[in-house]
Amino acid sequence: MISFRREAHVPRGGPDGGDGGHGGDVVFYVDSNVSSLVKFHRNVHFRAENGRHGGKSRKTGASGDTLRLPVPPGTLIRSADSGDLLADLTEPEQEVVILAGGRGGRGNIHFANSVQQAPLLAERGEPGEEAWLLLELKLIADVGIVGVPNAGKSTLLTAVSAARPKVANYPFTTLQPNLGVVTIDDYQTMVLADIPGLIEGAAEGVGLGHEFLRHIERTRMLIHLLDGAAKEPLTDWAMINQELALYDTSLGLRLDERPQLVVLNKMDLPDAQAWEPIIEEEVRKAGYPFCSISAVTGQGVQAMLYKTKQMLDEAPEVAPAASEEVVIRAAEDENVFTIEREDGGWRVHGRKIERIAAMTYFEFEATLLRFQQILESMGISEALEEAGVEVGDTVYIGDDTLEWAE
Ligand SMILES: Nc1nc2c(ncn2[C@@H]2O[C@H](COP(=O)(O)OP(=O)(O)OP(=O)(O)O)[C@@H](O)[C@H]2O)c(=O)[nH]1
Numbered sequence: 444m445i446s447f448r449r450e451a452h453v454p455r456g457g458p459d460g461g462d463g464g465h466g467g468d469v470v471f472y473v474d475s476n477v478s479s480l481v482k483f484h485r486n487v488h489f490r491a492e493n494g495r496h497g498g499k500s501r502k503t504g505a506s507g508d509t510l511r512l513p514v515p516p517g518t519l520i521r522s523a524d525s526g527d528l529l530a531d532l533t534e535p536e537q538e539v540v541i542l543a544g545g546r547g548g549r550g551n552i553h554f555a556n557s558v559q560q561a562p563l564l565a566e567r568g569e570p571g572e573e574a575w576l577l578l579e580l581k582l583i584a585d586v587g588i589v590g591v592p593n594a595g596k597s598t599l600l601t602a603v604s605a606a607r608p609k610v611a612n613y614p615f616t617t618l619q620p621n622l623g624v625v626t627i628d629d630y631q632t633m634v635l636a637d638i639p640g641l642i643e644g645a646a647e648g649v650g651l652g653h654e655f656l657r658h659i660e661r662t663r664m665l666i667h668l669l670d671g672a673a674k675e676p677l678t679d680w681a682m683i684n685q686e687l688a689l690y691d692t693s694l695g696l697r698l699d700e701r702p703q704l705v706v707l708n709k710m711d712l713p714d715a716q717a718w719e720p721i722i723e724e725e726v727r728k729a730g731y732p733f734c735s736i737s738a739v740t741g742q743g744v745q746a747m748l749y750k751t752k753q754m755l756d757e758a759p760e761v762a763p764a765a766s767e768e769v770v771i772r773a774a775e776d777e778n779v780f781t782i783e784r785e786d787g788g789w790r791v792h793g794r795k796i797e798r799i800a801a802m803t804y805f806e807f808e809a810t811l812l813r814f815q816q817i818l819e820s821m822g823i824s825e826a827l828e829e830a831g832v833e834v835g836d837t838v839y840i841g842d843d844t845l846e847w848a849e
């Protein structure tokens with residue numbers, strides 16, 4: 444604000460225009476009650492509040508409210524331009540400032556000095572930051588349940604937890620991963636993730652599988668569920684193990700190297716009962732622990748959970764985003780600028796000068812003068828003259844168009 448004290452007994456009141464408030468930040472934080480990024484499908488534009496204007500009598504404007512966006516645990520935030528990882532939000536309550544609000548412009552109280560006692564001079568607020576971001580969810584669970592479509596993965600999750608995923612007798616019933624909390628012995632818990640069924644070629648992105656393998660990247664072990672009613676459960680097992688081996692994980696051990704409990708399901712059916720001795724022998728021969736269950740009748744399920752818990756206690760931790768570093772934005776040299784020709788005129792590029800231009804009220808003589816002094820002190824005027832700028836030429840800086848004069 445540009446303003447001056449006006450009081451009857453103070454003949455020449457000094458400047459008293461206050462500063463503008465700072466703009467709000469854009470913050471992402473982990474909310475354990477949020478389970479998907481669907482909010483960001485419906486709406487892609489989010490904006491924190493502007494700061495309020497400064498006032499007379501040195502009043503500083505209120506700061507704009509921070510925009511706080513809740514995301515589920517396991518959300519990775521990347522810059523859409525560079526692909527750089529900006530944040531890996533895994534812990535409850537964890538938060539990160541992704542975009543900082545602009546600084547409020549200074550009021551004319553700041554521009555008085557011995558020469559200039561009645562400054563008709565103030566700044567605009569600093570423009571806020573903006574960016575396109577990519578959000579990616581990699582669920583956080585202790586155990587991932589993998590298997591071909593229709594193996595009974597969702598039925599198993601329903602049998603052992605309060606989760607209620609859709610169950611049906613056709614492949615690809617599950618399209619979104621589901622999490623269930625399993626309680627053992629009344630106090631110990633573990634989180635199981637049920638993902639959509641995997642089919643051959645999943646790791647190459649054929650079919651639906653690939654999309655979903657990332658959801659088990661943060662799990663410490665796998666339950667590999669075999670469909671006892673399938674034609675060739677052992678072939679299915681080998682096929683999915685191959686998909687796990689082909690998947691390129693950026694977090695922790697390769698998927699096929701994680702501890703894996705092989706579980707034959709549908710033991711209430713004669714087919715599964717006939718398969719059991721053959722499968723058990725093959726699986727154990729290959730060095731994997733084995734259980735058989737019926738997710739429908741509950742047979743063998745409790746024993747399977749104990750085995751799972753025991754393996755989990757011995758399984759290595761998955762370090763969050765272990766092999767990829769979070770990039771802190773590189774601090775550019777603020778003073779660097781470039782000059783190039785544009786539309787018969789000249790364009791000046793540079794972080795600092797563009798910001799200052801955006802903060803300048805060009806309609807005031809005093810602010811214009813100050814801007815010219817900055818162009819001088821940063822060496823921009825000289826550089827423009829060297830480049831051949833002439834009186835009357837157009838100079839572009841950020842969104843502003845200026846005319847070059849003596
Ligand atoms: N008889 C019998 N049927 C089962 C058992 N477990 C699951 N089913 C049936 O198998 C079918 C598929 O079960 P789901 O739990 O939907 O299978 P899924 O592995 O989640 O399948 P997708 O989500 O498509 O990958 C359903 O009709 C279930 O009722 C079991 O132990 N015994």
Ligand SMILES: [Mg+2]
Binds near residue numbers: 596598
């Ligand atoms: Mg399912």
